[in-house]
Amino acid sequence: MILVTGGAGFIGGNFVLDWIEELGEPVVNLDALTYAGNLETLASLAGDKRHIFERGDICDRALVDRLLATHRPRAIVHFAAESHVDRSIHGPAEFIRTNVQGTFTLLEAARAYWNSLEGEAKAAFRFHHVSTDEVYGSLGPDDAPFTETHAYEPNSPYSASKAASDHLVRAWYHTYGLPVVTTNCSNNYGPYHFPEKLIPLMIVNALAGKPLPIYGDGQNVRDWLYVKDHCSAIRTVLARGRLGETYNIGGWNEKPNIEIVRTVCALLDELRPSPEGSYSRLITYVKDRPGHDRRYAIDARKVERELGWRPAETFESGIRKTIAWYLANPEWVANVQSGSYREWVSTNYGERDTTGERA
Ligand code: NAD
Numbered sequence: 001m002i003l004v005t006g007g008a009g010f011i012g013g014n015f016v017l018d019w020i021e022e023l024g025e026p027v028v029n030l031d032a033l034t035y036a037g038n039l040e041t042l043a044s045l046a047g048d049k050r051h052i053f054e055r056g057d058i059c060d061r062a063l064v065d066r067l068l069a070t071h072r073p074r075a076i077v078h079f080a081a082e083s084h085v086d087r088s089i090h091g092p093a094e095f096i097r098t099n100v101q102g103t104f105t106l107l108e109a110a111r112a113y114w115n116s117l118e119g120e121a122k123a124a125f126r127f128h129h130v131s132t133d134e135v136y137g138s139l140g141p142d143d144a145p146f147t148e149t150h151a152y153e154p155n156s157p158y159s160a161s162k163a164a165s166d167h168l169v170r171a172w173y174h175t176y177g178l179p180v181v182t183t184n185c186s187n188n189y190g191p192y193h194f195p196e197k198l199i200p201l202m203i204v205n206a207l208a209g210k211p212l213p214i215y216g217d218g219q220n221v222r223d224w225l226y227v228k229d230h231c232s233a234i235r236t237v238l239a240r241g242r243l244g245e246t247y248n249i250g251g252w253n254e255k256p257n258i259e260i261v262r263t264v265c266a267l268l269d270e271l272r273p274s275p276e277g278s279y280s281r282l283i284t285y286v287k288d289r290p291g292h293d294r295r296y297a298i299d300a301r302k303v304e305r306e307l308g309w310r311p312a313e314t315f316e317s318g319i320r321k322t323i324a325w326y327l328a329n330p331e332w333v334a335n336v337q338s339g340s341y342r343e344w345v346s347t348n349y350g351e352r353d354t355t356g357e358r359a
C-alpha cells in the first residue's frame with residue numbers, strides 16, 4: 001500500500017480516486033481536514049477497505065511514525081500543503097508550518113522508516129514530493145518555458161514555502177540517500193476543485209449570477225493541466241522516475257486569465273444558458289494580487305523523453321468535462337459554498353480521538 005498526505009484536497013482527492021480505480025492498491029490517506037479538505041470528494045469510497053482515512057497533521061511526528069509502522073507503505077506521495085496564493089498573502093504562518101515544517105517532519109519520519117527496511121522493500125521505497133511551477137518565479141512574454149534547471153525565484157509566501165520544501169527534499173536525497181522524486185506541476189483544474197481558485201470560482205459565481213473578479217488586466221498567463229493528467233503523471237514518475245530527479249509536469253496550454261474566463265462563460269452559455277444573457281456580462285476587473293506573477297509556462301519535455309508521459313486532455317476537452325462535472329454535481333458545490341461540509345467535519349470529528357481509523 002501507499003501513504004498519501006493531503007488526500008482529501010483537490011489534487012490528492014482526485015489522486016486517491018484515480019489510484020484505486022487504475023491500480024486497486026490500498027491507500028492510507030493522512031489529512032488534517034483544514035478548510036480545503038473535503039471527505040465528500042471521497043464519498044464513493046465509503047466502505048471500501050482499500051481506503052483508510054486518518055485525520056491528522058503531517059507535523060505530528062508520532063502520528064506519522066505510527067502510520068508508517070502500522071501500514072508499512074511502499075511509498076509516500078506528499079500532497080498536503082496550504083495551496084492558495086491569496087491566503088498566503090493574508091496569513092503566511094500556516095504556509096511555513098505545513099509546507100516547510102510538515103515536509104521536514106515527513107522526511108525525517110520517512111528516513112527513519114526507510115532505514116528500518118531491508119532488501120527489496122528498502123530498494124523499492126519512494127518518497128514522492130508534489131510541488132509547483134511557482135517555485136521558478138515569473139516569466140517575461142518571450143522567455144522560454146521553465147525547465148527543471150531554471151533558477152528558483154519564488155515571489156509569494158506560498159511559492160517560497162514550496163521552494164523551501166523542494167530544497168529539503170533534495171537535501172534528504174543528497175545527504176541521507178532517501179529515495180525521493182519531485183514533480184513541479186502547473187495549474188490544475190477539474191472536478192472537486194475548491195471555489196477559491198480561478199476556474200471553479202468563475203463557474204460557481206457565474207451560476208449564482210455573481211461578479212467574475214479578474215485581477216489586474218486579466219493578461220497574466222498560466223499553463224493549465226486537467227487534474228486526471230496530473231494523477232497519471234505522478235503514477236508514471238513514482239513508478240519509473242529516476243531517484244533524486246525533478247520532473248516538470250504541464251499541459252502545453254498557456255492561456256491568459258481573461259481567455260480562461262471567457263471560455264468558461266461561453267461553455268456555460270451553451271450548456272446552461274441564462275435568461276439574463278451571456279455570463280460574460282458578469283466579468284469585473286478588480287485590484288491586482290500583490291506581487292502577482294505575470295507568466296508561468298512549463299517545458300514538460302523531460303518527463304516525455306524519459307518516461308513517455310504526455311497529457312491526454314487538451315484544454316478544450318478538459319474544460320468541457322470540468323464544467324459538465326460542476327453542472328452535474330450541484331450538491332457538492334452547495335455543500336462547499338454553504339460550509340456544511342465543515343459542519344460535517346466538526347460533527348464527526350469534534351469530540352473524537354483524531355487518530356482513529358476511518359474508511
Ligand atoms: P488543496 O488546498 O486543495 O488540498 C490540500 C490538502 O492538504 C487538504 O485536504 C488539507 O486538509 C490538507 N492539509 C493541509 N495542511 C495539512 C497538514 N498540516 N497536515 C495534513 N493535511 C493537511 O491543495 P491542492 O490544490 O490539491 O494541492 C495539492 C498539492 O499539489 C500541494 O502540495 C500543492 O502545492 C501542489 N500543487 C497544486 C497545484 C494546483 O494547481 N492546485 C499545482 C501544482 C502543485
Ligand code: DAU
Pocket residue numbers: 083084085086131132133134185186187188196197198199201213214215216220221222257289296
Ligand atoms: O501554478 C501552480 C499553482 O496554481 C499551484 O501551485 C497553486 O497551489 C494553485 O493555487 C495555483 O496558483 P495560482 O495563483 O496560479 O491559482 P489561482 O487559481 O489562485 O489564480 C490563477 C490566476 O487567476 C492567477 O493569475 C490569479 C488570477 N485570479 C485568481 C482568482 C482567485 C483572478 O484573476 N481572479 C480570482 O478571483
